[in-house]
Amino acid sequence: MTNYPLPNFNFDYPKFINSDERNLDNWQSTDEHEYRDYPINKTTEFPGWGNPWPDLPDPDVNNDDFSIDTINLRKRRYPCGRGGVLGYYMSWHIVGVSFRNEHGREPYDGIELKRYNDELPEENRHGIHLCCNTIESYVDCLNTNGIDQREINAYKEYCTYLMMIYVIAHEWGHYRSEVLSFQIANVCESVTGDKNSPIAPSYLTYFMFKKLYPQTNFEEVFAEWAALKVGVFNYQMKRPRFTIPVANWPVVEAIVKRMLSDAIHRSARPRPYRDIGRWVDFEKLTGDEVLSRISAGRKSHNQSVDSASKIRDVKSFKKGKMIDLLMHNQLQFNPRRSYNRVIKSAPSRYPIEPDSVFYHIGYDECSATPPITEGSKFQVRIGEPEFNSIHQQNASRILKVLNDLRVSGRKPVTLPISVMHDILPLDPVYVHV
Numbered sequence: 001m002t003n004y005p006l007p008n009f010n011f012d013y014p015k016f017i018n019s020d021e022r023n024l025d026n027w028q029s030t031d032e033h034e035y036r037d038y039p040i041n042k043t044t045e046f047p048g049w050g051n052p053w054p055d056l057p058d059p060d061v062n063n064d065d066f067s068i069d070t071i072n073l074r075k076r077r078y079p080c081g082r083g084g085v086l087g088y089y090m091s092w093h094i095v096g097v098s099f100r101n102e103h104g105r106e107p108y109d110g111i112e113l114k115r116y117n118d119e120l121p122e123e124n125r126h127g128i129h130l131c132c133n134t135i136e137s138y139v140d141c142l143n144t145n146g147i148d149q150r151e152i153n154a155y156k157e158y159c160t161y162l163m164m165i166y167v168i169a170h171e172w173g174h175y176r177s178e179v180l181s182f183q184i185a186n187v188c189e190s191v192t193g194d195k196n197s198p199i200a201p202s203y204l205t206y207f208m209f210k211k212l213y214p215q216t217n218f219e220e221v222f223a224e225w226a227a228l229k230v231g232v233f234n235y236q237m238k239r240p241r242f243t244i245p246v247a248n249w250p251v252v253e254a255i256v257k258r259m260l261s262d263a264i265h266r267s268a269r270p271r272p273y274r275d276i277g278r279w280v281d282f283e284k285l286t287g288d289e290v291l292s293r294i295s296a297g298r299k300s301h302n303q304s305v306d307s308a309s310k311i312r313d314v315k316s317f318k319k320g321k322m323i324d325l326l327m328h329n330q331l332q333f334n335p336r337r338s339y340n341r342v343i344k345s346a347p348s349r350y351p352i353e354p355d356s357v358f359y360h361i362g363y364d365e366c367s368a369t370p371p372i373t374e375g376s377k378f379q380v381r382i383g384e385p386e387f388n389s390i391h392q393q394n395a396s397r398i399l400k401v402l403n404d405l406r407v408s409g410r411k412p413v414t415l416p417i418s419v420m421h422d423i424l425p426l427d428p429v430y431v432h433v
């Protein structure tokens with residue numbers, strides 16, 4: 001049995017400090033260019049497949065009434081049923097809080113908490129959740145004008161596939177953030193020798209702060225970045241099979257990825273999601289050079305998201321990575337620090353002396369893409385959908401895409417995205433039909 005970690009239950013109700021006006025000399029600003037929608041060229045060569053995508057639904061559940069004291073995951077909530085939500089990540093800490101609220105005590109160990117988790121309704125269990133109906137309805141709204149009649153199914157299947165990958169990789173970004181909190185706690189423990197070290201920041205306070213100020217939350221930028229890096233532009237990612245051959249497929253594939261990227265940073269998108277446009281140079285990411293690397297299947301396209309990320313231009317994070325910024329933020333949620341130094345989604349301001357534990361180690365699991373090892377618990381797997389006869393028909397396209405990704409006889413489908421199994425194991429993605 002794997003050793004599931006115990007969450008850090010320390011929690012302070014976060015107080016908001018208006019950081020824009022204070023301690024400005026502790027910050028430096030980067031170029032704060034206005035949001036731009038880049039002109040889309042070159043798509044006329046592929047009528048239809050290059051049609052712009054509609055505005056994206058949110059990749060998260062927004063719960064305005066969120067409060068730590070009242071979390072009760074025994075109750076069924078059907079987050080996907082509310083519509084307009086592509087997916088969500090249920091954190092291990094929140095499962096722990098639900099346990100504590102129910103039992104009036106903390107779990108004895110991770111095994112007890114895992115048992116509790118496995119008895120919860122499926123939609124409330126720790127992990128990545130995918131809302132198929134939202135994806136299906138979104139893809140149904142795509143404009144197929146100009147596409148050869150014979151290719152329309154292939155087009156919709158590919159867009160469904162890309163949306164699935166986008167959502168899973170976004171939610172993985174939230175998982176990565178929670179893993180990071182355990183890594184920080186482990187470092188603090190090794191320094192102080194104390195399991196509940198007072199120098200360890202509180203993930204729950206950080207989490208609550210995120211919920212209180214969702215519009216400027218940097219973690220969403222990180223999750224969108226992950227969606228691009230380990231998802232949409234992941235070189236090792238599987239490709240779906242089509243029943244009919246699509247002419248010029250490699251070029252078409254690159255064009256469709258570009259159309260999704262355009263929807264991701266479109267100025268009409270709500271904050272903080274559209275703020276990814278401040279951190280990634282989309283003109284570069286979806287420029288001809290990168291697209292030709294994708295269409296030629298060149299391995300160098302693995303680096304494309306890194307090299308289009310804009311943090312390297314900032315002195316204080318010269319060797320820093322997106323995950324260092326996230327870590328800096330988590331470290332602020334400790335009684336000894338103030339939230340004044342929290343990095344927001346935009347404008348891109350950085351503390352001159354950022355706090356980071358791994359800053360000098362320079363290693364993170366976001367940079368390496370593992371080749372697929374089928375069934376590996378060290379990689380993200382997609383679970384079997386829970387069949388529901390009413391919704392089954394609607395989700396037929398997702399089921400087909402999942403089946404096409406499956407290696408003969410094997411289930412679940414494995415993706416080339418790392419799971420930090422030794423720190424926080426992750427069950428296969430919950431697919432809500």
Ligand SMILES: [Zn+2]
Pocket residue numbers: 059060170174220223
């Ligand atoms: Zn999110």
